[in-house]
Amino acid sequence: MIREIATTGLYKRRGGRHALRGLDAAFCAGQITLLLGPNGAGKSTLLATLAHLLRPERGSVTYAGRPWAALDAAARASIAYLGHASYLYGDFTIRQNLERYRLLYRLAPAAIDQVLERLRLAPLASRPVRTLSRGQVQRAALARFFLPAPQVLLLDEPFTGLDEQARVLVEAHLVEERAAGRLIVLSSHHLGFAQLVPDQVLILQRGAGCHQGPVPADTALAELYRRALERGP
Amino acid sequence: MRLLEQIGRLALGELRLEAQRQDALWAATFFGLVTVVLFALGIYDPSASPKALPALLWTALVLAGVTIIQRAFEAEREGACLQALALIPGAATPFFVAKVLAHFVTLSATMVLVTPLAWLLLAPDWPLPWLLVGATLGLGALAFAILGTLVGAMLEQLRQRALLLPLVLFPLMLPIVAIGVTITVEGQQQAGLTHVQVHIPAPPPAQVALGIGTAPTLTWPVDPQEPAAEQVARAFSHLAQHSAAPDLLVWQDGRQGVRLTAPRPLALVAHGMVLEEIPRDDRALWRQVALLGLLTLIALPLCLWLFRRLLDPL
Numbered sequence: 001m002i003r004e005i006a007t008t009g010l011y012k013r014r015g016g017r018h019a020l021r022g023l024d025a026a027f028c029a030g031q032i033t034l035l036l037g038p039n040g041a042g043k044s045t046l047l048a049t050l051a052h053l054l055r056p057e058r059g060s061v062t063y064a065g066r067p068w069a070a071l072d073a074a075a076r077a078s079i080a081y082l083g084h085a086s087y088l089y090g091d092f093t094i095r096q097n098l099e100r101y102r103l104l105y106r107l108a109p110a111a112i113d114q115v116l117e118r119l120r121l122a123p124l125a126s127r128p129v130r131t132l133s134r135g136q137v138q139r140a141a142l143a144r145f146f147l148p149a150p151q152v153l154l155l156d157e158p159f160t161g162l163d164e165q166a167r168v169l170v171e172a173h174l175v176e177e178r179a180a181g182r183l184i185v186l187s188s189h190h191l192g193f194a195q196l197v198p199d200q201v202l203i204l205q206r207g208a209g210c211h212q213g214p215v216p217a218d219t220a221l222a223e224l225y226r227r228a229l230e231r232g233p
Numbered sequence: 234m235r236l237l238e239q240i241g242r243l244a245l246g247e248l249r250l251e252a253q254r255q256d257a258l259w260a261a262t263f264f265g266l267v268t269v270v271l272f273a274l275g276i277y278d279p280s281a282s283p284k285a286l287p288a289l290l291w292t293a294l295v296l297a298g299v300t301i302i303q304r305a306f307e308a309e310r311e312g313a314c315l316q317a318l319a320l321i322p323g324a325a326t327p328f329f330v331a332k333v334l335a336h337f338v339t340l341s342a343t344m345v346l347v348t349p350l351a352w353l354l355l356a357p358d359w360p361l362p363w364l365l366v367g368a369t370l371g372l373g374a375l376a377f378a379i380l381g382t383l384v385g386a387m388l389e390q391l392r393q394r395a396l397l398l399p400l401v402l403f404p405l406m407l408p409i410v411a412i413g414v415t416i417t418v419e420g421q422q423q424a425g426l427t428h429v430q431v432h433i434p435a436p437p438p439a440q441v442a443l444g445i446g447t448a449p450t451l452t453w454p455v456d457p458q459e460p461a462a463e464q465v466a467r468a469f470s471h472l473a474q475h476s477a478a479p480d481l482l483v484w485q486d487g488r489q490g491v492r493l494t495a496p497r498p499l500a501l502v503a504h505g506m507v508l509e510e511i512p513r514d515d516r517a518l519w520r521q522v523a524l525l526g527l528l529t530l531i532a533l534p535l536c537l538w539l540f541r542r543l544l545d546p547l
Contacts, residue, residue, distance in 0.1 A: 053319060055546040073322035081320055085313030091253045096246070101317075103242050104324040129312075144317075 002063045002075060002152050002183060003029040005050060009059035012045055012207075019045035021207040021233075022059065027185050029151075032178050032196065035187035036225050037204035043187040044084070046204070047156045050185065051081035063152075077105065080150030082158055086141040090130035094121055094140045097129060098147055105148045115143045120169065134161040142170060153177060155186040171196040191222045201225075208233035239327045240334070247335030250308055257304040258339055261297040265347040268293045273354035286355045287417035290348060290366070291410055294373055297343045299399055301336055302381035306389040315389060319544040329382060329540045333533075336378035344370055365420040365515075368522050369413050376409040376529040383536040386543055409528060416521045 010023040019042045027033050027050075035043045048054045050061060052068050063071055063079075088097045098112045116122045119139050124132065129140060138161045145155070153174070159167050175195055178184055203211040203225060211228040215221055251258060272289045309315050318324050348370065352361055384402045388394035 051320060053316060053546050076322040079320070083313075083316070085316065087314055087317035088312045089250065089308050089314060090311050091250055091308060096249070100243070100246055101321075103239055103246070104318070104321050104328065106239065 001029075002071075002078060004064055005152070005183065005185075006062050006065075007046075007050070007059065008062075010046070010049065010056050010061065011058035012042075012049060012054060012056045014045055014054075018207045020049070020056065020059075023204075023207065023209055025202055025209060025212055027183055029183040030178060030181045031199035032174060032184040032186065034198035034201045034221075035185060035204065036189075036191075036201060037187075038229070040206075041204040042207040043204055044156050045207075047081065047154045047185065047187060048083065051079060051154050052076075053081065053083075077148060078151035080145050080148060080153055082141060082145040082153075082155045084156060084160075086129070086137050087144055088129045088137065088140055091128060093126050093128050094132075094143065095125040097140065098143060101144055101147055107148060111147055111149075115147050118146065118173065119143045135163055135166060138162055139166055146173070151182055153182055153184045153186070155184070157187055157189070159188060159190055168195065191225065203228040205229055205233055236327060240330045243327055243331035244334040244338075247331055248338060251335060251339055254304075254308070257301050258342070260304070261300040261339065261343045262346055264300045265293040265297040265343050266350060268296055269347055269351045269354060273351075276355070286351060286361075287414055289351055289355065290344075290370060290417060291373065291414050293347045293351065294340070294344055294370060294377065295403070295406065295410065297347070298336075298340050298374070298377040298381055299402065301339050301343075302377075302385045302402065303395060303398055305332070305336060305382060305385040310389055315386065315544070319546065325541045325544055326537060329537050330533075332382045333375075333378045336382055337375050340374040340378060341371060344374060362420045365518060365522065366417055369416045369420070369525065372522065372525045372529050373409055373413040376525075376532055377406060379529065379532045379536050380405045380409075383540055383543075386540055409525065412521060412525050412528070416518055416525065419521075420518055 004026065006026045007023055010020045010025075011018075012020040017040075019040075021042075023042070023046065025046075035046065037043050045054060049056055052061075060067065063075065068076075088094075089100070092100065095112065095116070098115065102109065102112055113122075116125050119142055121139055121143055124136060124140075129137060132140065138158075142158065145153075155174075158170060162170065171193060172195055174184060174186070178199075198215065198221075200214050201211060201221070201224065202209055205228075210231060210233045211224065215224055269289060272285065272292075276285055306315070318328055348366070381402060384398060384405070385394075388397050388401070391397060
């Protein structure tokens with residue numbers, strides 16, 4: 001089980017600019033780390049690198065002290081990533097999409113109904129993804145994300161397009177997952193959470209960290225974010 | 234869950250997706266049928282039609298195949314589903330094999346419609362060795378599905394994929410198509426055309442150079458049940474009613490042989506011809522089919538390995 005992910009001197013160029021510039025960070029199981037930063041600060045690049053979808057030019061990522069190459073298949077499968085793309089087939093229904101991923105993950109058939117129930121998607125399960133609204137597609141993408149019951153949850157803007165009800169539901173799930181000892185890293189532009197209180201905040205600016213640590217008890221998240229950006233990396 | 238079960242279920246899902254989208258199947262079938270019909274209409278010389286059949290079948294297979302592969306990863310592209318595959322350990326193999334199977338079934342279904350139509354339009358009087366042609370085209374379709382799935386995945390993110398796909402895929406398919414066409418041509422000839430050949434002593438090279446020594450030939454269907462001599466006699470009486478320029482000369486066993494593929498046979502008699510029935514060599518043809526199968530078999534693990542490399546992080 002992966003109890004910790006650490007990055008050392010992470011450097012990555014994307015689209016001709018420095019997306020990450022020597023980033024050192026650590027993420028622990030049983031904690032929610034909130035990634036904050038303006039557009040282009042490197043949040044998505046960091047999450048994709050943690051998920052091993054991008055390879056850094058310099059620096060390293062270790063999973064419980066081991067590099068990706070040393071992880072076995074079970075450890076790799078325990079890492080789930082939710083990106084900007086839905087990873088869903090538009091012509092398939094939600095259930096057919098989940099069935100496809102269930103087969104690829106080699107899960108038991110019951111996993112589909114469990115995740116549909118969990119995200120309250122059962123009434124929409126027979127509808128093709130192409131016919132769903134933006135928020136419904138995001139919920140279906142979250143269902144795909146939660147399907148393999150991952151140990152490490154990497155979520156890039158998971159609340160995009162969600163209505164208030166769905167947002168609260170997802171927050172509640174993330175809190176549950178933390179209680180179950182999962183390692184959670186999520187990025188968001190949204191600072192006002194209903195239930196979710198991050199254990200630590202990593203604020204990025206131009207690819208470098210300008211704050212990593214818990215939110216001080218006497219400081220609001222928005223205030224911490226403003227000060228960190230003013231101070232800079 | 235066993236790997237074969239996993240692949241089977243994924244392939245069914247792919248076919249369901251294909252059935253829901255329908256565009257690739259219809260486009261490939263339409264393309265194949267139009268190719269056959271246009272070819273049939275474009276060939277004026279009825280004696281040339283049977284010879285064109287093998288080439289036409291492989292042309293239809295390649296063009297229909299490209300149509301299918303061009304749309305092969307559209308569904309994945311919309312949702313960036315190939316990226317999701319990189320997140321699931323061990324998923325690349327069943328995914329790739331299932332895709333290949335689905336493309337193979339779709340292409341085979343197209344060829345099942347195209348082949349009889351091509352035969353009816355171009356060579357209805359010629360007995361076609363269906364098993365041999367079916368096996369050869371089937372292996373060709375499988376090889377195309379394997380190579381096409383890899384190339385389709387490689388070009389998935391590129392804007393110029395419609396242009397690049399044939400440019401990359403056709404050279405890769407060349408050995409398969411070359412062997413496949415050879416088998417189909419020889420299979421078709423042995424099934425009907427060249428069971429009977431007429432040999433004449435070779436004319437002096439000077440005559441050949443001047444064009445005097447060329448001998449006439451004629452096309453006509455050969456019934457394997459009928460003795461060769463009777464068929465030739467029947468053909469001669471048929472030839473007497475026609476006239477056309479000689480079109481084919483072959484050298485065999487040190488003698489100049491003339492395939493009966495054009496009229497004016499009486500000149501052959503004057504040269505003192507020798508009639509010979511050429512035995513059908515099925516084993517040689519099936520050996521070539523086995524070679525085609527071997528090439529296809531080698532292509533699968535190689536393409537699978539390249540596909541897995543393709544999913545590596547950038």
